[in-house]
Amino acid sequence: xxxxxxxxxxxxxxxxxxxxxxxxxxxxxxxxxxxxxxxxxxxxxxxxxxxxxxxxxxxxxxxxxxxxxxxxxxxxxxxxxxxxxxxxxxxxxxxxxxxxxxxxxxxxxxxxxxxxxxxxxxxxxxxxxxxxxxxxxxxxxxxxxxxxxxxxxxxxxxxxxxxxxxxxxxxxxxxxxxxxxxxxxxxxxxxxxxxxxxxxxxxxxxxxxxxxxxxxxxxxxxxxxxxxxxxxxxxxxxxxxxxxxxxxxxxxxx
Amino acid sequence: xxxxxxxxxxxxxxxxxxxxxxxxxxxxxxxxxxxxxxxxxxxxxxxxxxxxxxxxxxxxxxxxxxxxxxxxxxxxxxxxxxxxxxxxxxxxxxxxxxxxxxxxxxxxxxxxxxxxxxxxxxxxxxxxxxxxxxxxxxxxxxxxxxxxxxxxxxxxxxxxxxxxxxxxxxxxxxxxxxxxxxxxxxxxxxxxxxxxxxxxxxxxxxxxxxxxxxxxxxxxxxxxxxxxxxxxxxxxxxxxxxxxxxxxxxxxxxxxxxxxxxxxxxxxxxxxxxxxxxxxxxxxxxxxxxxxxxxxxxxxxxxxxxxxxxxxxxxxxxxxxxxxxxxxxxxxxxxxxxxxxxxxxxxxxxxxxxxxxxxxxx
Numbered sequence: 210x211x212x213x214x215x216x217x218x219x220x221x222x223x224x225x226x227x228x229x230x231x232x233x234x235x236x237x238x239x240x241x242x243x244x245x246x247x248x249x250x251x252x253x254x255x256x257x258x259x260x261x262x263x264x265x266x267x268x269x270x271x272x273x274x275x276x277x278x279x280x281x282x283x284x285x286x287x288x289x290x291x292x293x294x295x296x297x298x299x300x301x302x303x304x305x306x307x308x309x310x311x312x313x314x315x316x317x318x319x320x321x322x323x324x325x326x327x328x329x330x331x332x333x334x335x336x337x338x339x340x341x342x343x344x345x346x347x348x349x350x351x352x353x354x355x356x357x358x359x360x361x362x363x364x365x366x367x368x369x370x371x372x373x374x375x376x377x378x379x380x381x382x383x384x385x386x387x388x389x390x391x392x393x394x395x396x397x398x399x400x401x402x403x404x405x406x407x408x409x410x411x412x413x414x415x416x417x418x419x420x421x422x423x424x425x426x427x428x429x430x431x432x433x434x435x436x437x438x439x440x441x442x443x444x445x446x447x448x449x450x451x452x453x454x455x456x457x458x459x460x461x462x463x
Numbered sequence: 464x465x466x467x468x469x470x471x472x473x474x475x476x477x478x479x480x481x482x483x484x485x486x487x488x489x490x491x492x493x494x495x496x497x498x499x500x501x502x503x504x505x506x507x508x509x510x511x512x513x514x515x516x517x518x519x520x521x522x523x524x525x526x527x528x529x530x531x532x533x534x535x536x537x538x539x540x541x542x543x544x545x546x547x548x549x550x551x552x553x554x555x556x557x558x559x560x561x562x563x564x565x566x567x568x569x570x571x572x573x574x575x576x577x578x579x580x581x582x583x584x585x586x587x588x589x590x591x592x593x594x595x596x597x598x599x600x601x602x603x604x605x606x607x608x609x610x611x612x613x614x615x616x617x618x619x620x621x622x623x624x625x626x627x628x629x630x631x632x633x634x635x636x637x638x639x640x641x642x643x644x645x646x647x648x649x650x651x652x653x654x655x656x657x658x659x660x661x662x663x664x665x666x667x668x669x670x671x672x673x674x675x676x677x678x679x680x681x682x683x684x685x686x687x688x689x690x691x692x693x694x695x696x697x698x699x700x701x702x703x704x705x706x707x708x709x710x711x712x713x714x715x716x717x718x719x720x721x722x723x724x725x726x727x728x729x730x731x732x733x734x735x736x737x738x739x740x741x742x743x744x745x746x747x748x749x750x751x752x753x754x755x756x757x758x759x760x761x762x763x764x765x766x767x768x769x770x771x772x773x774x775x776x777x778x779x780x781x782x783x784x785x786x787x788x789x790x791x792x793x794x795x796x797x798x799x800x801x802x803x804x805x806x807x808x809x810x811x812x813x814x815x816x817x818x819x820x821x822x823x824x825x
Contacts, residue, residue, distance in 0.1 A: 266665065268661065268664065268665065288667040288669065289667075291665065291666060291667040292667040296665040298658060298661060298662060298665065300657070300658035300661075300662075301658075301662075302657040302658050302659055302662070303659060303662065304475065304479055304659060305479065305483075306478075306479050306482040306483060307475065307478070307479065311475075311478075315471060315472070315475050316666060318467060318468050318471035318472070319468050319471075319472070319663070319666035319667070319668050320468075320666055320667060321466075321467065321468060358662075359665075362666075
């Protein structure tokens, strides 16, 4: 049985211009994510990636359909689901005046656990920053710290919302390596991304979302073969970026 | 009673507060400034500055000027009329006494003239009484008369009660209101804006755990701050708390609960950090003026008294004052206790009604 399973997942928001009408930010998508894989959700801004993730994480109400994490219904038992998943949010701000290790201990306590802050920090290569405050960290360090926070409860499924957005190539590779290590330890990882290289290199399978719908889903190589087998000018073949653009169109989105 | 997550979160809020030296300093500053003003102005009143123009060279005028100079109520400056009139206009003298040249006849009544700036007439009555009193005692001395009456003032409350004793409970109440509303309202808006609330609700804690932690932490913070001010008042200003400290602290905690709830409602009402300041100001400033912090509500126009005394700060101020000044116990407060009870219920309903969890986590 897949560890993350969603069927006909639906989220409706009122339209900004007419509050009586609504649009579906997530329009009945189906997901089956296997235990131990890295699954990437790709899509332009506003495609519904974050909303999908938040419904799976129990942070946003599910308006229709069912989501199961490790067999637990998210709508019915959100706190039970929250205790077995790890979540990294796009914004990573924390309480002021607390050090990294104090924050990790706090997050551990919120799961009713004693967290080993040293082990977590060394896992993300931040042990020397244990007594630093989050706002003293660089972008890449902050991102790694927020992954450490998501790991305090040794989750079965780790959700990462755009883990490498805004990072320089070195920091980005560093985060990829970390994600690979986590996968090797047997963790299931669900991430959203804008970065095609990331989707291609990191993910076992990719789901491409547009306008609240899942429009394609497969391994990176299978998607390339299917949608961009031989680009006219490229020497070998297109890449996932070509797949992405051919599926979602070339016009600029906001 | 409390889960370890709640206690740890409360401990964290407390830690964050204790590391924020600036906000500790500022929350203590306001009551300290007010009380400091009383340290320096306490004791005897400043002597009234009086200029004396002695146009007579009689023994009686000399006698008068000597006696009046000895009176601690006055600070006498002798000089000529032109100079003292000028000083009076400049405000360097409160009043000028003019002794006419013909002063000194023991047979007829002697007349003194008191020059005053009428815009400063506020002090006229007390100056006049003081001058009258001095003249009377001079007269007695010269005529070798014993006073016929003496007035002995006895305080029926049989304990010292100064304005500072009245003021302190008001300041304590105002302080706890600010700490509570700031700690709940401002924090929620700030945490929501920065996504910290959402990060918290990623973990399996429930909204009520978050609320319980803030309430616990703020209770401790308010009790600590109140204790600092209270100890300083007792040690330095020699303030007497007539009622029991247990009742006083009980009242402080009930008040803190009310204002935390009001703060939660305001924090949920305000969508942005910019909006929360005016909203909180709108709630706290009128209460500072109207709720009897600085002067009794009974000195206000009768028509507004019932409304004003129903304000939450008024209820808390009255409760604290009854305990601190009149020794009433927490359980025999009657009307005030009812007011406290009603506000606790009302603010709790408001807080839970307005507190939209989905909004908070977003």
